[in-house]
Amino acid sequence: xxxxxxxxxxxxxxxxxxxxxxxxxxxxxxxxxxxxxxxxxxxxxxxxxxxxxxxxxxxxxxxxxxxxxxxxxxxxxxxxxxxxxxxxxxxxxxxxxxxxxxxxxxxxxxxxxxxxxxxxxxxxxxxxxxxxxxxxxxxxxxxxxxxxxxxxxxxxxxxxxxxxxxxxxxxxxxxxxxxxxxxxxxxxxxxxxxxxxxxxxxxxxxxxxxxxxxxxxxxxxxxxxxxxxxxxxxxxxxxxxxxxxxxxxxxxxxxxxxxxxxxxxxxxxxxxxxxxxxxxxxxxxxxxxxxxxxxxxxxxxxxxxxxxxxxxxxxxxxxxxxxxxxxxxxxxxxxxx
Amino acid sequence: xxxxxxxxxxxxxxxxxxxxxxxxxxxxxxxxxxxxxxxxxxxxxxxxxxxxxxxxxxxxxxxxxxxxxxxxxxxxxxxxxxxxxxxxxxxxxxxxxxxxxxxxxxxxxxxxxxxxxxxxxxxxxxxxxxxxxxxxxxxxxxxxxxxxxxxxxxxxxxxxxxxxxxxxxxxxxxxxxxxxxxxxxxxxxxxxxxxxxxxxxxxxxxxxxxxxxxxxxxxxxxxxxxxxxxxxxxxxxxxxxxxxxxxxxxxxxxxxxxxxxxxxxxxxxxxxxxxxxxxxxx
Ligand SMILES: Nc1ncnc2c1ncn2[C@@H]1O[C@H](COP(=O)(O)OP(=O)(O)O)[C@@H](O)[C@H]1O
Ligand SMILES: [Mg+2]
Numbered sequence: 001x002x003x004x005x006x007x008x009x010x011x012x013x014x015x016x017x018x019x020x021x022x023x024x025x026x027x028x029x030x031x032x033x034x035x036x037x038x039x040x041x042x043x044x045x046x047x048x049x050x051x052x053x054x055x056x057x058x059x060x061x062x063x064x065x066x067x068x069x070x071x072x073x074x075x076x077x078x079x080x081x082x083x084x085x086x087x088x089x090x091x092x093x094x095x096x097x098x099x100x101x102x103x104x105x106x107x108x109x110x111x112x113x114x115x116x117x118x119x120x121x122x123x124x125x126x127x128x129x130x131x132x133x134x135x136x137x138x139x140x141x142x143x144x145x146x147x148x149x150x151x152x153x154x155x156x157x158x159x160x161x162x163x164x165x166x167x168x169x170x171x172x173x174x175x176x177x178x179x180x181x182x183x184x185x186x187x188x189x190x191x192x193x194x195x196x197x198x199x200x201x202x203x204x205x206x207x208x209x210x211x212x213x214x215x216x217x218x219x220x221x222x223x224x225x226x227x228x229x230x231x232x233x234x235x236x237x238x239x240x241x242x243x244x245x246x247x248x249x250x251x252x253x254x255x256x257x258x259x260x261x262x263x264x265x266x267x268x269x270x271x272x273x274x275x276x277x278x279x280x281x282x283x284x285x286x287x288x289x290x291x292x293x294x295x296x297x298x299x300x301x302x303x304x305x306x307x308x309x310x311x312x313x314x315x316x317x318x319x320x321x322x323x324x325x326x327x328x329x330x331x332x333x334x335x336x337x
Numbered sequence: 338x339x340x341x342x343x344x345x346x347x348x349x350x351x352x353x354x355x356x357x358x359x360x361x362x363x364x365x366x367x368x369x370x371x372x373x374x375x376x377x378x379x380x381x382x383x384x385x386x387x388x389x390x391x392x393x394x395x396x397x398x399x400x401x402x403x404x405x406x407x408x409x410x411x412x413x414x415x416x417x418x419x420x421x422x423x424x425x426x427x428x429x430x431x432x433x434x435x436x437x438x439x440x441x442x443x444x445x446x447x448x449x450x451x452x453x454x455x456x457x458x459x460x461x462x463x464x465x466x467x468x469x470x471x472x473x474x475x476x477x478x479x480x481x482x483x484x485x486x487x488x489x490x491x492x493x494x495x496x497x498x499x500x501x502x503x504x505x506x507x508x509x510x511x512x513x514x515x516x517x518x519x520x521x522x523x524x525x526x527x528x529x530x531x532x533x534x535x536x537x538x539x540x541x542x543x544x545x546x547x548x549x550x551x552x553x554x555x556x557x558x559x560x561x562x563x564x565x566x567x568x569x570x571x572x573x574x575x576x577x578x579x580x581x582x583x584x585x586x587x588x589x590x591x592x593x594x595x596x597x598x599x600x601x602x603x604x605x606x607x608x609x610x611x612x613x614x615x616x617x618x619x
Contacts, residue, residue, distance in 0.1 A: 045618075045619075048458060049457075049461050050454055050457060050458070050618065050619040051618040051619070052616075052618060065461055066461045066462065067461075068461060071458060071459060071460075071461050072458065072459055075458075077458055079451075079454055081451050081454070082450070082451045083450070083451040083452055083453075083454045083455040084450065084451070084452065084455070085371075085374075085375055085446060085450040085452050086450060087375045087376045087377070088371075088374045088375055088452075089374065092370055092371075092374035093452075093455070095370050096367040096368075096370040096371045096374070097367070097455060097459050099363055099366040099367040099370055100363055100364055100366075100367035100459040100460060100466075101363065101459065102360070102363045140455065
C-alpha cells in the first residue's frame with residue numbers, strides 16, 4: 001500500500017506536485033494518469049525518497065521510503081530516466097544492486113531470465129535499445145520480489161509485444177496481491193491495463209475512481225450550475241430525469257461559496273435546466289456546460305498528438321500503430337518524451 | 338531480442354526467505370562491483386601506473402645523464418638534499434592527476450548516468466552508500482598507490498644509484514615512501530568529496546585540479562609571510578610534506594602534521610558531501 005498525504009513539490013516557482021493525496025491499494029493495478037508534465041514522475045520520486053517534498057508525506061506500507069530497512073525487497077521501481085552506467089554490463093548493474101541487499105547472484109540470473117535479457121546480460125548497457133533498457137529497469141525492480149511496484153511509463157519505447165508482456169506482468173503481480181502503481185500519459189493504455197485510476201493534471205488530483213467508472217463518467221456531459229437554492233433546483237432536475245452531484249470535481253473551479261452551491265448536472269442539457277429554473281423562479285448564478293473529465297483531461301494535454309480517445313478498438317488520431325490485439329485500443333507510441 | 342509474451346512465473350519469495358537486513362559489508366561488496374565494472378576505473382589506474390613510473394624513470398635518467406653538467410649544480414644540490422622527495426615528486430606528481438580524475442568521476446558519473454537513483458533506492462539512508470564507496474575507493478587507491486610509490490622509489494633510486502645512494506633503511510625514507518601512497522589515497526578521497534559536492538564531471542575535475550595545481554600559485558602571490566603561512570595549510574601542500582625524507586628548513590609543519598591537515602580538509606569535505614547528499618534531490 002502506498003499513501004501520499006498532501007504532497008507538494010516546487011522547483012523554483014514551478015509547482016510540479018500540488019497538495020496531492022491518494023492511496024494505492026494492493027491487489028490491483030492502479031494507473032497514474034496525467035498528461036506530460038502533470039507531475040507523475042515527480043510524485044514517484046517523492047514516494048521513493050529521491051526528492052524531498054516541500055510539504056506532505058509519502059509512505060509505503062506505513063513507512064517513509066528512507067526508513068525502509070530492506071528497500072529493494074519492499075519496493076521495486078522503474079524510473080522514467082535511465083539509471084544505468086553505459087559502460088557497465090546489465091548483469092553487473094543488477095549484481096551490485098543485489099549485493100547491496102545481501103541477495104545471492106543467482107537472483108540476478110533469475111530476473112535476467114524473467115525479462116528475457118539473458119543473452120545480452122554481459123553486454124554494455126550503453127548499447128541497449130530503449131526496449132531493452134526498459135526490460136533491464138523492470139529486472140532491477142523485480143530483483144527483491146517486492147510487495148510494492150512503482151513503474152513510471154513502463155511501456156515507453158516498447159514494441160507491441162513488449163507492451164503486452166508488461167501488461168500481463170503487472171496483472172499477474174496484482175493478482176498475486178502486490179501493490180502495482182503504474183504511470184502513463186496515455187488514457188488508452190490505462191483503460192486496458194489499470195483496474196483503478198488516479199488522474200492528475202498540473203500536479204493536482206483530478207479524479208480517483210475505478211477505471212470502469214472513470215470511463216463511464218468521462219462519456220457523460222455535465223452542466224455546472226450555481227444556485228443559492230440547491231435543494232429546490234435538485235428537486236426540479238430529478239423530476240425531469242436528470243442527475244445531480246456535487247459540482248466540485250473539475251480542476252481550477254472554485255468550490256461552493258456561502259451564497260451559492262455548485263451542482264454538476266448530467267442527463268439534461270443546459271437550456272433545459274435554464275428553462276426549469278426560470279419557470280420555478282430559482283435564481284441561477286452560473287449555468288455552464290462543462291467538459292467531461294476526458295475533455296478536461298484533453299484540454300490539459302492540448303498539443304499532445306499521442307493522446308487519443310478511449311473508444312475501444314478505435315484508432316487514435318496521430319498514431320500509425322495498428323491495435324496489437326483485437327478489441328483493444330492501440331497503445332504503442334513513438335513518444336515525444 | 339527474446340521477448341516471450343508469456344510472463345515467466347514470479348519466483349516465489351526466494352530472495353526474501355529467512356533474510357536479515359543487509360549490512361555494511363554488503364554495501365562494500367556492491368561498491369566494489371560498481372567500481373570494477375566500468376572502464377574509467379581501469380583506464381585511470383593504468384594512467385596512474387604508467388605515467389608515474391614512466392616519468393620517474395625519465396626524470397631520473399635525464400638527471401643521471403646530465404649530472405654535474407652545465408647549470409645542473411642547483412638541481413643536483415636539491416636532489417642531494419632530499420633524493421627521495423625528488424624521486425617521488427616527479428612521476429607521481431603527474432600521475433596523481435589520474436587519481437584526481439578518477440576520484441571525481443567515481444561520484445560524478447553516478448549523476449551523469451543516473452545510477453545515483455538506483456544506488457539511493459538501494460541505500461535510502463544515503464550516507465552508508467557514500468561511506469562504502471569511500472572505503473572501497475580508498476582501499477583500491479591505497480593498494481595501487483603503494484605499488485606505484487614503491488615502484489617509483491626503487492626505479493628512481495636504481496637509476497640515480499651512482500650519484501646518490503638511498504635506501505629504505507635511511508631515516509625518514511620508509512615514512513616518505515609509504516606516506517606518499519597514503520597521501521595519494523587521501524587525494525583520491527578529496528577528489529571524490531569534491532565530485533560529490535559539485536556533481537558535474539567537468540566542474541569537479543576542474544575544481545580538484547585547481548585546488549591541487551593552481552591554488553598554491555595564487556596563494557604564493559599573497560604579500561609578506563602570508564603566502565607561506567596560507568600555503569602551508571593548503572590541502573595538497575600540507576599533504577605533500579609526507580614525501581620529504583628530510584624536513585626542509587622553512588617548513589611550518591612536520592610531515593605527519595601536514596598529512597593530518599590534508600586529512601582534516603578531506604574529512605570536512607566528505608562530511609559536507611554527506612550532509613548535502615542527504616539534503617539534495619537525487
Ligand atoms: N528536477 C526538476 N527540476 C525542475 N523542474 C522539474 C524537475 N522535475 C520535474 N520538473 C517539472 O515539474 C513538472 C512535472 O514534471 P514531471 O513530474 O516529469 O511530469 P510527468 O512525469 O507527469 O510528465 C514539469 O513542469 C517539469 O518541468
Ligand atoms: Mg514522467
